[in-house]
Amino acid sequence: EPVNVSEFMKQVIDPYKEIAETQNKTLYATEDATKQVVFDPKRIHQLLVILIDNALKFTQEGDEIEVFSTIKNQQWILEVRDSGRGIPDKEKKHVFDRFYREDSARQRETGGYGLGLAIAMWIVKNHNGKITIRDNQPKGTVFHVEIPF
Numbered sequence: 001e002p003v004n005v006s007e008f009m010k011q012v013i014d015p016y017k018e019i020a021e022t023q024n025k026t027l028y029a030t031e032d033a034t035k036q037v038v039f040d041p042k043r044i045h046q047l048l049v050i051l052i053d054n055a056l057k058f059t060q061e062g063d064e065i066e067v068f069s070t071i072k073n074q075q076w077i078l079e080v081r082d083s084g085r086g087i088p089d090k091e092k093k094h095v096f097d098r099f100y101r102e103d104s105a106r107q108r109e110t111g112g113y114g115l116g117l118a119i120a121m122w123i124v125k126n127h128n129g130k131i132t133i134r135d136n137q138p139k140g141t142v143f144h145v146e147i148p149f
């Protein structure tokens, strides 16, 4: 059944704004489409939570996280952009593998099994969509998601 994208985004993102603030980071949403789209809100919520959790994990004080949403060419485009440490090119193709964690992440004390992005990929594929990684400018990572409808 159709869901209002703006309302959905607000519900997902609002709690994370406070979490980011306590870490002295800025998290905000940008959007240029307020449409009704048919999607599985539970799954897309889970997808965004995975990407936002990672963005919070791999950024430091003063960094920014932007969650962007738009509708273009019959597709819902979602991006989680962070100004964190980034993902080296040679790691990019591996991060969606189950149990993969980049070396420095493996050494982190704080949990994580390297499952998040494998689940994210699964959710996107179930919506016949695509998820790709880009470098953010001047630094950090962009997770780009396209979901057709």
Ligand code: ATP
Binding pocket: 054, 055, 057, 058, 082, 084, 085, 086, 087, 095, 096, 100, 101, 102, 103, 105, 106, 111, 112, 113, 114, 115, 116, 117, 118, 141
């Ligand atoms: P889990 O999600 O199971 O708690 P995790 O975050 O380590 O653990 P994934 O979400 O699958 O696992 O991410 C895999 C790896 O990709 C991470 O360990 C990290 O090296 C890298 N990664 C993911 N997101 C980012 C990001 N926003 N910035 C930098 N590196 C990232």
